[in-house]
Amino acid sequence: MTATTAPLSTAVTIPTPWSVRLMPYMLLAPAVLVTLFIVFFPMMQAVFTSLYDLVLWKPNASRFVGFGNYAKLFADPVFWMALGNTAIWIGLTVPLQMGLGLLTALLLNREFPWRGLARALIIIPWALPSVVIALMWRWIYDPNTGVLNDILLYLSVVQSAVPWLADPRLALYAIIATLTWQGFPFFAVMILAGLQGIPKSHYEAASIDGASAWRQFVHITLPGIAPVLATAGLLRVIWVANSMDVIFVMTGGGPGYATHTLPLYAFVRARQNLDFGYGTTIAVTFTILLGAIVAVYLARTMREVER
Amino acid sequence: MNKPSTLRRILTTDLPVLLIVLFAMAPFAWMVLTSLTPTAALNATGVSVSPAGWSLDNYVRLLRQTSFLGNMLDSLIIACGTVVLGLAVAVTAAYAFSRFRFAGRKLLMLQFLLINMFPIVLLILPLFVLMRKAGILDTHFGLILANATVAIPFAVWMLTSYVGAIPKSLDEAAMIDGCSRLTALRRVVLPLTMPGIISTGIYIFITAWNEYLYALTLGGKNVRPVTVAIQTLIGEYQIEWGLLAAGAVVGAMPATLLFLLVQRRLIGGLTQGAVKG
Secondary structure, eight states, rough: OOSSSOOSOOOOOOOOOOHHHHHHHHHHHHHHHHHHHIIIIIHHHHHHHTEEBBBOGGGGGOOEEETTTHHHHTTOOOHHHHHHHHHHHHHHHHHHHHHHHHHHHHHHHHHTTTHHHHHHHHHHHHSSSHHHHHHHHHHHHTTTOHHHHHHHHHHSSSSSSSOOTTTTHHHHHHOOOHHHHHHHHHHHHHHHHHHSHHHHHHHHHHHHTTTTTTHHHIIIIHHHHHHHHHHHHHHHHHHHHOOOHHHHTTTTTOOOOTTTHHHHHHHHHHHOOOOHHHHHHHHHHHHHHHHHHHHHHHHHHHHHHHO | OOOOOHHHHHIIIHHHHHHHHHHHHHHHHHHHHHHSHHHHHHHHHHHOSSSSGGGHHHHHHHHHHHHHHHHHHHHHHHHHHHHHHHHHHHHHHHHHHOOOTTTTTHHHHHHHHHHHHHHHHHHHHHHHHHHHHHTTTHHHHHHHHHHHHHHHHHHHHHHHHHHHHHHHHHHHHHHHHTHHHHIIIIIIIHHHHHHHHHHHHHHHHHHHHHHOOOHHHSSSSOOOHHHHHHHTTTSSSSSOOHHHHHHHHEEEEHHHHHHHHHHHHHHHHHHHHHHHE
16 A cells, blocks of 8 residues: 655655654544543443442442443433434424525525625624524514514414413423524535535526526435535434534523433433432433434445545 | 626625525514513513613613623633643644554544534433542533533644645745744644644633533533523523523624634635535
């Protein structure tokens, strides 16, 4: 295996010296060592911890329980509820973000005078800290003084103030709306970049052939941006599944368990009860479930690296 | 093909875009209005929409009565530290990935991609236990390390694509002229990659500045970044929305301004990979 490409194509094959062969590893060493230390080591520790009954404030009572925590998990109704919520959470948030993002991108791809300004302003939700977003929307959703209820009451859409985040049937959907707002700019800019990569001549040819706007969209636009939609969609599924900070600040998982998703359940369990053994078990299980989606994404990306 | 009239353009493009821009900006604009309304007025008549009812009262209280400036400093130290650590280890790694073909290259690249996908909750619990043992809980250093779990893999990937875009012939020419590999990296590749390094650094800064869960779990007492501090502005008995809004506006400002400043270049870098596919 040749380690480096020869600088001149006519170069005679001289065995590459060790110092040159080792060079890439030396260059990589700092990054690899740091990540081994702060990511892989803690991760192994997590897998290890999940086999123990470990409550942080009584470390001496820690004991090995094997797969006991996992058995407990599958019998835990909150786990199944959180799993269901996670499915709704991902299943609604990502398509909504993508749909709104697609619409935005199609509009921004047209010619109009303030296009640059509009594009800059639309990405504001993306730049805001999630804790600010969560608090901001709590204020908007507030049942007594929130502006959303004021507007809806004024327009007579609702007859009485709706407790958006306190009603167990509504809370999850209210947070999904917030996350849709936060995430659609990401899709918009990704899809916009994809749209700009479609040659104009395709549309010109299609309109000469008499294709309607809808047929042009289905046969030229959609195939053109399909790879972007797939990559951005997968990336977003992983990101949305993992993100729990907005939920944590908005409802803390409540009312009851109505807005518990799996990562949030793991975090709350470990944080409030200091039940690190069980909390880590939930986190590991969640990671394994997410692993399937991650594998698809990795396969796609690595295929590209090969090129 | 007849050109669409201006009126039609306004109805089918400008108006819908305006609606989406309003949708994107309204919540934050509402927050700004809330922060400008003094608390007494906020409780009596609600958020003041007209400039007549505005005052900087909440901001003055924020700076006088809370330790918000100190919190900003904590955030600044952590974000800058993360940028330095992330870029320092990522630059050479990116150079190795884009210039050498070596055994294990694909596996190592996969490793960095994989780390980015890890649920933060899987890392946060063991990191808490480990940092408590090491005695770096609630320190700047601890939070810099925690933020680096996100920053390093991101920086490696971004920089690999930036370095990859610089023709190999340039560093080869420098090496023929007598430069060593490392000198070629420093004198030729680094200056050319600088725009990419800067936008990657800015993105790391924004992410670290906005980070909340690590800050809450691994810091919080001695070291309290703005994201955690904003939440503590919620009063003890009732929520002080005016003060909270002022904290949110100030806390969000640095990252938002940076983002707007570099958005074009940044998005170019972020979308590159996705669009090629």
